[in-house]
Amino acid sequence: MARVVAISNQKGGVGKTTTTINLAAALAARGQRVLVVDLDPQGNATSGLGYPRTEIGRGTYDLLLDLCDVESVLLPTEHDGLHVLPANRDLVGAELDLVDVDQRERRLRKVLGTVREHYDHILVDCPPSLGLLTINALVASDGVLMPLQAEYYAMEGLGELLRTIAAVRKSLNPDLQREGIVVTMTDARNNLCREVERQARTLFGDGVFQTVIPRNVRLGEAPSHGKPIVQYDPRSMGAKAYFSLADELLARRSGP
Amino acid sequence: MARVVAISNQKGGVGKTTTTINLAAALAARGQRVLVVDLDPQGNATSGLGYPRTEIGRGTYDLLLDLCDVESVLLPTEHDGLHVLPANRDLVGAELDLVDVDQRERRLRKVLGTVREHYDHILVDCPPSLGLLTINALVASDGVLMPLQAEYYAMEGLGELLRTIAAVRKSLNPDLQREGIVVTMTDARNNLCREVERQARTLFGDGVFQTVIPRNVRLGEAPSHGKPIVQYDPRSMGAKAYFSLADELLARRSGP
Ligand SMILES: Nc1ncnc2c1ncn2[C@@H]1O[C@H](COP(=O)(O)OP(=O)(O)OP(=O)(O)O)[C@@H](O)[C@H]1O
Numbered sequence: 001m002a003r004v005v006a007i008s009n010q011k012g013g014v015g016k017t018t019t020t021i022n023l024a025a026a027l028a029a030r031g032q033r034v035l036v037v038d039l040d041p042q043g044n045a046t047s048g049l050g051y052p053r054t055e056i057g058r059g060t061y062d063l064l065l066d067l068c069d070v071e072s073v074l075l076p077t078e079h080d081g082l083h084v085l086p087a088n089r090d091l092v093g094a095e096l097d098l099v100d101v102d103q104r105e106r107r108l109r110k111v112l113g114t115v116r117e118h119y120d121h122i123l124v125d126c127p128p129s130l131g132l133l134t135i136n137a138l139v140a141s142d143g144v145l146m147p148l149q150a151e152y153y154a155m156e157g158l159g160e161l162l163r164t165i166a167a168v169r170k171s172l173n174p175d176l177q178r179e180g181i182v183v184t185m186t187d188a189r190n191n192l193c194r195e196v197e198r199q200a201r202t203l204f205g206d207g208v209f210q211t212v213i214p215r216n217v218r219l220g221e222a223p224s225h226g227k228p229i230v231q232y233d234p235r236s237m238g239a240k241a242y243f244s245l246a247d248e249l250l251a252r253r254s255g256p
Numbered sequence: 257m258a259r260v261v262a263i264s265n266q267k268g269g270v271g272k273t274t275t276t277i278n279l280a281a282a283l284a285a286r287g288q289r290v291l292v293v294d295l296d297p298q299g300n301a302t303s304g305l306g307y308p309r310t311e312i313g314r315g316t317y318d319l320l321l322d323l324c325d326v327e328s329v330l331l332p333t334e335h336d337g338l339h340v341l342p343a344n345r346d347l348v349g350a351e352l353d354l355v356d357v358d359q360r361e362r363r364l365r366k367v368l369g370t371v372r373e374h375y376d377h378i379l380v381d382c383p384p385s386l387g388l389l390t391i392n393a394l395v396a397s398d399g400v401l402m403p404l405q406a407e408y409y410a411m412e413g414l415g416e417l418l419r420t421i422a423a424v425r426k427s428l429n430p431d432l433q434r435e436g437i438v439v440t441m442t443d444a445r446n447n448l449c450r451e452v453e454r455q456a457r458t459l460f461g462d463g464v465f466q467t468v469i470p471r472n473v474r475l476g477e478a479p480s481h482g483k484p485i486v487q488y489d490p491r492s493m494g495a496k497a498y499f500s501l502a503d504e505l506l507a508r509r510s511g512p
Pocket residue numbers: 011012013014015016017018019040042044126127128184185186213214215216217219220221223238266267268269384407408409410
């Protein structure tokens with residue numbers, strides 16, 4: 001039975017999509033069965049896994065509005081054991097179209113209930129907001145993984161995100177836990193980066209993964225080839241970091 | 257009479273807030289009267305101009321829902337000639353609260369109509385989405401300035417943004433023009449950055465500002481001091497770039 005994890009942070013550009021794709025591929029390379037769900041209207045997880053936006057017919061929009069079943073949306077990837085539920089263009093209108101739908105916050109949870117048994121992990125890439133799409137992801141999830149860019153504005157937004165998680169746990173999904181915070185795009189030579197990481201570890205202790213993701217040019221290049229870093233350049237610092245994150249996540253799960 | 261410009265791109269983390277704050281401060285340093293409107297629930301433009309989130313009472317949320325007038329929200333900054341309409345926490349709920357409001361897309365336009373005569377420029381910082389807050393900004397604006405991060409995913413999203421601008425021009429604001437695209441966080445030594453800039457200039461020609469904003473550590477540091485770069489470190493590459501952008505914008509306005 002899969003554990004569902006939402007990759008979320010309303011701050012933009014902090015590495016949500018990059019973490020979703022590369023953690024998923026690293027877990028698949030470790031023999032796990034993984035499903036990526038693209039819940040961001042931008043569709044970056046979809047194109048980063050090799051499917052240009054123009055090639056997508058049915059997508060997560062259709063699943064949320066109950067217009068078709070999961071089998072007709074599910075796509076394989078070049079990586080064995082890694083599948084994706086792609087985003088289609090209609091997703092831009094999902095939040096308004098869902099406003100009058102019954103149980104609008106539980107739509108994704110219902111969809112994923114039909115496929116959880118086929119995977120070990122389901123990773124949901126969220127848009128940079130705390131609207132109805134992100135709420136759907138939090139209600140459907142067991143845990144929330146929060147990429148934290150090593151920058152000033154990123155720390156500012158963390159409080160709002162934690163409040164939202166607590167609110168969802170209280171009213172809609174009592175099992176929702178924090179999977180952890182992962183520091184991204186960090187540069188060990190930069191004071192500000194070191195300061196953000198230090199502050200996060202002081203405030204959240206073990207709530208922050210030991211693994212940090214360094215800023216690495218190859219991570220920025222991989223999406224233009226439609227490949228995760230573990231396929232594009234498996235010896236890069238970026239690939240090593242995401243393998244380490246996958247191993248740490250697996251160790252925490254089977255922990256003491 | 258002020259020209260209103262929305263700083264918008266639904267892709268997250270591309271430099272919208274950094275461009276809003278620093279272009280505004282550079283214009284003010286050139287003797288222009290400037291108003292920054294923070295329409296992003298994250299409130300980064302507000303804190304980047306020196307007002308911590310916790311200090312904000314009434315904000316743009318109250319203006320959109322017609323709960324008070326502009327005078328009771330308007331704040332000065334350390335920079336002469338630069339004022340700000342701050343974001344308050346309630347803004348997180350604005351898009352849902354506006355759904356049933358009459359003329360919901362024109363709320364900001366109505367608000368700014370009462371202050372335009374006091375400024376030369378009004379810059380509206382938008383959230384990373386194409387929802388009702390961004391639509392309000394586009395309906396209220398004369399032009400749209402689009403920060404384009406020199407990265408692969410950023411190019412992908414540009415088409416959707418241009419389609420949205422065209423749709424708003426057709427149905428809600430016939431005067432809406434493209435102010436231009438400004439390439440941000442670029443590194444001349446990086447192939448991907450050069451490639452994104454080359455593609456943008458090929459596709460959009462003069463629609464792309466000559467000025468590019470380099471990746472510059474000081475730009476990332478300035479917000480933690482609550483100051484625009486032109487105050488925090490006026491001799492930095494970041495400050496020079498935003499002065500150059502301000503000068504280019506002014507030259508285009510009074511152009512041939
Ligand atoms: N560790 C890294 N090193 C270098 N570049 C990175 C790294 N992580 C992400 N990037 C690049 O930074 C940009 C932002 O990352 P990404 O798109 O994953 O963030 P996001 O949080 O998903 O953004 P959004 O809020 O728009 O969904 C992308 O262009 C990506 O390729």
